[in-house]
Amino acid sequence: MKLLRKTGNYYTIAPLLLFLAGGILFFFTLKSYINKDVSEKLMEEKIALENKIKLFDSIPGIMLALDGNRTIKKVYAPDSGFKTLMKDTILYDELESHEEVPARAIRFFAKSKVYWYQITLSKSLVESDDLIYAIAVSLVVLIALFLISIYFITIRVSKIIWSPFYDSLRKIKEYDLSRTSKMQMIPSDIDEFNELNRAIETMTDKIQTDYKNLKEFTENASHEIQTPLAIIQAKLELLMQRDNLKERDMILIQTISDAISRLSKLNQALLLLAKIENLQYRHKETIQLSGLFQRQIDNFRELIEARGLTLLTHLEEECALTINPLLGDILITNLITNAIRHNVEQGWIKVELSQSGLIISNTGNPLIREPQELFGRFRKDKSDSESPGLGLAIVEKICDTEGIQVSYTYNQLIHKVSLQFNSSPTKQGKQQLQD
């Protein structure tokens, strides 16, 4: 549930319950007071009547006249005593509503000079009930209005008070480790929020520094590894030139040479990935992709033919893309070599290039993994393959940096890599791939 709603709810429900309890209490108190009022009036009437009757020998006829509110009966000495009784009863209202109405009655015994009389006096409770009803309704309406306003005011005020918090929340959500901008929080006059902001800023600064160090370390490590590799490779090559090598020596040298070659390529790929991460390829130019593609295809044409592969190309003339030239080159080369490498005998490669994107599809072996997984580093479909499995990782990294959306789909022995140019910012593309 949202913060403001919850706050609003609490601030409304608590008073609501209080008002409910209080209201009930109030209602009964009021009712009892009003009815007490009626009782008192009845008592006063009783006393007045008693005093009047005392003056007479017997009650004059006019007083005996039937009156809805008053009945007088001559009685003999009552056997059950002279008790006065007050009770609620029902009265027939002749005068106004011509209905039965609730009433309060008092029955007592009074003596004239000579005789005893039983007298019952009643009073309608309708008016007092009406009064109570009116009071109750107004009160309910008042309280309802009050609570509703409280609810909205609470939400409104909370919104204003919590706004620095929401701002911080938004900034945290938008935080991207790969962008190096610092976190700028809005200062607030609420201590706790300032504390929160301070903590967030410190934490993100540290994360940035650690991350930067890690990236630099990766790059430096790879860089340092290059030199020993170069030396090994060079010495091996010299070793190969010797005349007096036996066959088994030659095989050993070849194996070492192959391993070094793999190591070297692996290192190069990692170094490239690290450098791209470190934003070392920010320089961009607008280049014609069709030209670039054509050059690479010509470069690999003989290799493609040697494998018995058919190449189908559909390259639009006008395909300008603003991209770092080196990365563009690597991107295209990787895609092509991938399509060649993972193809089957007598298969085909299809390239469709247009202003909006590039689709390169090829025949290949059945895919065991999920296509998107192949973008991960060191992911290969066949784990015994010699390539380190970084080709597609590099493709993904380059696309990510250059704002190109890339996806890999596989359907019935046909592999397809689709690139979309001029798409929305890289973060979305990255999200898609990682989901």
Added chain:
Amino acid sequence: MKILIAEDEKSLSESIVNYLQQEGCICETAFDYRTASAKLEIYAYDCVIVDISLPDGNGLNLIRQIKKKEGQTGVIIISAKNSLDDKVDGLEIGADDYITKPFHLSELNARLKALDRRRNFEGEKEIKINELLLVPDIQTVKINNQRIDLTKKEFDLLLFFISNKNRVLTKDAIAEHLWGDNIDSSDSFDFIYTHIKNLRKKLIERGCTDYIKTIYGMGYKFLIP
């Protein structure tokens, strides 16, 4: 050829010297900027191999120094891989070619030979080995003065062999020479095998001696007895 090698990594420098000396080059070394600069002042070289990342100075300045002098000294830069700036800057200042670390010595050798051909303006740029005649500029090969048809890659392959004659060339080195280093030797394994076979066939058909020898377990050699 007289060559200066400005490379701070001694083992690497040694290896280059070793290889090139066997090609008949006279090699001098400099392990830092100061030494290189001093030597350049005093002596003249046919070609200078410069490592861009020298410790005590910028390799680019060495190139500038070389270009200021008179004469046609060729310059090859050794740079880090995938570093566009180095390449671009170097070439802009006047370097003739670049090679990225780590490299095959045979590749460096081939580049040097190509550079040498470009520099020599006297006479035609032709390579003659017995009955074979190559004219790199127009990608023509003649056997006993008769043209034969080779594809671009086949020509590159033959030229690479000849530049590194009597040297063992690994399949890796060949693959990288033909397609750059984005390709795994495993990718091009069959291709190289097939095309060397085809190339041999084409040459032999036209009466050329079979110079290309397979070196068991390691690679190939263009053997001129």
